[in-house]
Amino acid sequence: MKRFLTPQGVIGFTLIVLIVGIGIFAPLVIPADMATKMKMTMRLKPPSIGYPFGTDQLGRDIFFRVLLGAHTSLGIAGAAVAISVLIGLPLGIISGYARGAVDNVLMRIVDTLLSFPALLLALTISAMLGPSIPNTIIAIGIAFTPFLARIIRGEALRVSAMPYVEAARAAGTNDAAMIWRHILPNVLPLVIVQATISLAFAILAEAGLSFLGLGTQPPNSSWGLMIQASRDYLDVAPWTALAPGAAVALTVLALNMFGDVLRDVLDPRAS
Template sequence: MEETVNVSTQEKKRVSPQLENLKNVWRKLRSNYLAMAGGILIIFFIITSFAGPWIVQNDPLAPNVADRLQGPSAEYWFGTDHHGRDIFARIIHGMSITLYIGFTSVFIGMIFGVFFGVISGYYGKKIDAVIMRVMDVLLAFPGILLALGIVAVLGGSINNVIIAISIFSIPVFARIVRGSTLGVRQLEYIDAVRALGASDTRIIFLHILPNIMSPIIVQATLRIATAVLTAAGLSFLGLGAQPPDPEWGAMLAAGRDYMWEYPHITLFPGLAIVAVVLAFNLFGDGVRDALDPKLKT
């Protein structure tokens, strides 16, 4: 009986530090009101993107010449564009496209970036030199220019935009993960685990990756805002989503000829982009502060 009690007590001691760390992170994040506001906005955007077809009744793609270029009203909350399409309906439907591009492109870039970064930092030497020189070449190009070149070669579409953003996100994650891996690899417990006969795969997945997740999570959260801006920019230039898809950057491009006489055509899509980018930046900054060990008491 005493042995059972001792075992359960040891398990609680083993689990409690992890739970305590999570509680500390949540406590710091909850005390950051701007970060919480950003998180609430992100949840609102995600729910809206899924519930969009049930929220709006008007078809975002169907033109209505009789109601073209109308201002905000009770019938059309955000007004109509030059084809008579409901701008509010197009923004709600376009939210799913924007979030899909942001989350998917960053996730793909994160997977490849983490892989190359861990391999480079763990094995070092020639492997490190080759991988990092390739990443330096990718970082030598501004992100938007690299994305423009990739989309220009592949053609304008949502999937090609995701590929382009993923590619220029890889070196950012790779450099962060490489630096974190170099720091963790030199710790004594890694040498102890290796001396016990653990394989490189086991060491990487069970002992290195769990200890470098904080910068990865922070970078991924902040990177989504960059991905949304880049996707909107490519669509504005005609290299992203193609008409009549209700992508926000494409909506800005379509309404720029009417923006002086009918500013609502570009105002509301622009505000939508600002709101999403601001929400992810605020939440990402809060997550960074909560996970930064230098700020913990």
């Protein structure tokens, strides 16, 4: 618990709670038209009291778009990581526990996917499926699955070689019970840590896909889409990219900070 109370842990956790709270409650308290309402007479206005983050090229309030964009960006990242866990967790555990031919076949598939950079793989899948929020979630989830599966497989190999696991096997415990009672509980802490860190990369991946036009599509609002829309106005209205860019950077920083602390707490090999 003391490790959570370090400055890094407190700052990271506080920022995550704040950002996630905005992502959850912003759509409930902010009318949807606040982010989509266009006022051409107010286009590209700099930050002011009335518009804290300024306005974009269509006169829309960037402050409200950033708040509502948190819901989309965090939702996509969270769902994508959930998919990678649902696929990568059983894949890694079965591979690490079964070993032999099963391990060789599964890991060759994982190695093939790992040969592609995650963002490039997500970009390819998204281009094949078409640009939409569900397809973006699927693309990012599949792209991050091999990383998670490889890490879980290594931990499953380590746990399955422990003396108490060997003793349970000698006592006649079947494979399903062995995985459920002994392997899975010891692998879960690593999964939690890796999922937290993967969230940061998933947010960057969503922003990258949206920037390239293969992620979130208008009229939905996401941080990556806002950055993409602002690229033609950076010389005259840099604030249009600064606010969503800062939101992405702050969220990734918070997740990485908290993930490092979480790893120190949950990693059984941590000192």
